[in-house]
Amino acid sequence: MERVNRMLLEAFALYLRNEKKEESTIKLYVAELEALLTKLGERPGGLAEATTDDLLRYRNDLQAGGMKPATINKRMSIARTFFQWAGREGIADSSAAEGLRLDANAPPPIQWLSEAQERALLAAASNALTDENGVRNEALLAAMLYAGLRVKEVSYLRLDSLQGSRLVVSDEGGSFLRGVPLDDRALVPLLCWRRHRSEAIRSKHKESDFLFVTERSGFMQPRAVQFAVESLSAKAGFPVRCSALRHSYCRRLAREGASVERIRDWAGHKSPQTTVRYFEDL
Incomplete structure (x- = not known):
């Protein structure tokens, strides 16, 4: 062929x-x-x-x-x-590619993970817990998949962003954006990573108040977060973008009966029209 x-x-x-x-x-x-x-x-x-x-x-x-x-x-x-x-030439269907142009103003389709994909991705992270970055990467997934954070919001989490069973989300300047309640699926991995972080021996890590760090830096850049997720998705055997983790969080809340207002508040959507899309076909 x-x-x-x-x-x-x-x-x-x-x-x-x-x-x-x-x-x-x-x-x-x-x-x-x-x-x-x-x-x-x-x-x-x-x-x-x-x-x-x-x-x-x-x-x-x-x-x-x-x-x-x-x-x-x-x-x-x-x-x-x-x-x-x-x-x-009589080789293929001449109309196969007709009518496929996009409306430039149309929003992109939302993609979220199936439950099986979530399990596979989490398994890829848990199987790597013996690696130096394994605990961190499991917490990264938890922050996006079970707390709905954007990539930049993950990067700018501080050590004190975890407050009880609530995650305080801030912008790069430290200004408050929203608070997100956490269940055990998010809380346990995040607490585990923070405890691991507190035992840091590298000076660059000790001097940093950011929650997520890399081997070489006291701050994990958004691209580094994306790369970590891409690496885990490769191990899981299917492509995953960070946005799909956040979409999965919102879709799960909608499926579990959360209101539009609650999802909008927890996810930090500017418009309710953004939130309503997660209720399609429910």
Whole structure:
């Protein structure tokens, strides 16, 4: 199948050359179609058998990954050009990529984890508790998955942000944003990490009042938080973005019967319209 797809892309590139496209444009088109092939994986038939549903899932994954609508629309336009050509050649459905352009003003789809995915991700963290960063990473997951914090809010947590069974969330300047009640799923890992943190021997850690630190710094940058979650998701066997952890927190509250007002307060949403999206299909 890989050989068939390669021949198909080469034939499409030849068509583009006959249409007087620049070589740089041809390389871009082929690269984008190879990315689509990667998404299709081992699907029987490859590009020739791709359906509108396949392309829709691909588009939605790009959107959920944070890609801008204009960039996604360029990719959909390339796919449309390919399938129109393939349709004329009798190779594929010429309409497979029709009607997939995004409204630039539409909000991205919300993605949250299934219960099975949550368990797998937490297992990946707990299996690494013997590592130097294992306890920390389990607390990172707890802060986002069971307290709904944004990545930056995790970075700016202080050692005194844990107050009883409540987590005080502040901005980078230390100004109060909100308080979040914690159940044991969040509280226990966070307390465990803070106790571990209090035993720090590195001077950079002793001098820092931030809760989360790295081996080299007394402050864990947002990108470092994201990287830690990406590493755990790789061990769990599926891609996870930090935003999906926060979405999972909000969705869980909605599923458990929390009101729009309560979820909005605990998650720190500016608009109730943001919160209402978590009640869809319940």
